Amino acid sequence: MKELFALAGRQLRRKKLRVFLIVLGIAIGVAAVIGVTALGEGIRVQAVEQIKASHDLTTIEVSAGAEAGNVTLITESKIKAIKQEEHVLFGAPYVKDSYVTQNNTYLAVKGVTPEYRGIHSNLELERGNWFDESTHSNYTQIVLGYDVAKRLAVTEDLGVGDEFVAKIRLYGEEGPPRDRSTALKIAGILESAGDEHDNQVFVGITEAMEMDEKDAYDGLLVKVDDPAFVASVREKIEEIGLNAQSAQDVIDEVNRLMVAVTLVLGFFSGISLVVGALMVVNTMIISVYERTKEIGLSKALGASDLDIMKIFLAECLIIGVMGGILGDLLGIGFSVVIDLVGKPFLISTLGGELGASLQSGSITAITPSILAVGFAISLVLSIVSGLYPARRAARLSPLDALRQI
């Protein structure tokens, strides 16, 4: 085997320029695929990193399950069951309602427990206090999100400590909906959280449920001790018929999308590989012509068809190995160039937050598997391209081949 390659190497060394050109042809194709794939991978990694940074990976968002027409509600007993699962730190149920002030300002209300704040740690008070559900009074204490507070200050001239009356519309099982009024007192105002909480009004969950007369929760946040156990806890939750989502879903979605995009781009950049393959076919056919006499001689000296085929395929394999190595190196070079040139371009085009998020780190990512695939492509390509010429060489009649001038 070693000798076969030594022999093949000898043959290749006689036509260095030709071999270099084919190797370069294949390598450029491989490098194009590697560059595109590395870009796709780099953007994917960036996106996933961003999701990880902005999402709590240890929280599972539970909602009512609906399967085959059966609705499974989040009830007290279900929450109890979930809390007993291993790795579950705590659960924070909540209800969602919509109140309207006397001046027809709509308020998105969320009835929460103190644990809710344990999950959304970005909820900081700017003024006032969080409500204390243990103290009963004839009004309901509320905390306003940053934007709601601004709106109410402008439209209704309300601030911390002010009281006002709001209505909630209740839809019973039968009959027309009825409205119910309640007195609210603004206990505190939140700092800007930069998310949907800025438009939210918070109220204690017990009072909220008294108001809306619901007997099940609208949602439940489950905190798990480690991201690694999120999947298993999630499965348990789904087993009892509830719907569960986590940041992992978003990550999975991004992964799926980027893998698909990368595959499509990689496929099209791979078309350049066809050119490389044709070069190998062409060069090897020429080589068979040039060495017809040598092939006839080898057969006269006792070479079988298989021996001849092996010599030509060994040459292709060497070309493939060289193309793979050079392709990997060029591919790394390509991705560095994409990073240097493409990143500033992307940042300026995307602008804003998305662009700024690309600032750190690189937009391309070369992984060992990308390089391995690039190498393998080059190998397979050259062997497959060499099959036809090698077969052609092997099938030459020794006598005819020897007669060739």
Add this chain to the structure above:
Amino acid sequence: MTVETKGLTKYYWMGTGKVVALEDVDLKIEEGGFISIVGPSGSGKSTLLNILGCLDSPTKGKVFLDGAQVDYRNKKSLVILRRKFVGFVFQTFNLIPALNAVENVEYPMYFNKPLKSKSERKEKAMKLLALVGLEKRANHLPSELSGGEQQRIAIARAFANDPKLILADEPTGNLDSVTGRSILDLLTRLNNEERMTIIMVTHDFESAKRMGTVIRILDGRIQQQER
């Protein structure tokens, strides 16, 4: 190796019609003999050599090598015969340009399995080079050697797999007369020392006569056989 043919006939079909290359050739060559086949161009002497060397197949007739009939339809057995029993020497030397002298001599051993070790093969190739007096040229490429030297290396190569039959097609045809004579002397010496059958095609009747049995061939038929 004894070589025997019975009713050996070869036709070629070329454009307008049938060309007779060999017609009903009966031949018997004893082991260790040195036979020269002489005849003008197109007399069929090279065709005879190619058929005996399993490179070509007859239209009719039989060939026996060491008493065993050659099956020309069995490609694999032909490969084995060429590999193990036959050594070729060509008019145009046919060395592989990419390989140096000793590698050219080793080349047929590469195909002859079971493979001996690389070092054993090289050692044997060096011995063969010494036999033809070219051990000092071992690392030269064919392009760096004279015609006579190339043909000596080709002869060493023909001996690589210890063949029982050497087939030489005009081995001196591309050489000047002095060099040609030294090549013939070499073949005679090897024939005497190694005791293998040598069949040589030539158009040089005078030198052929000195070597041993001469077979004259004309229009595909054996005309006479003389010692």
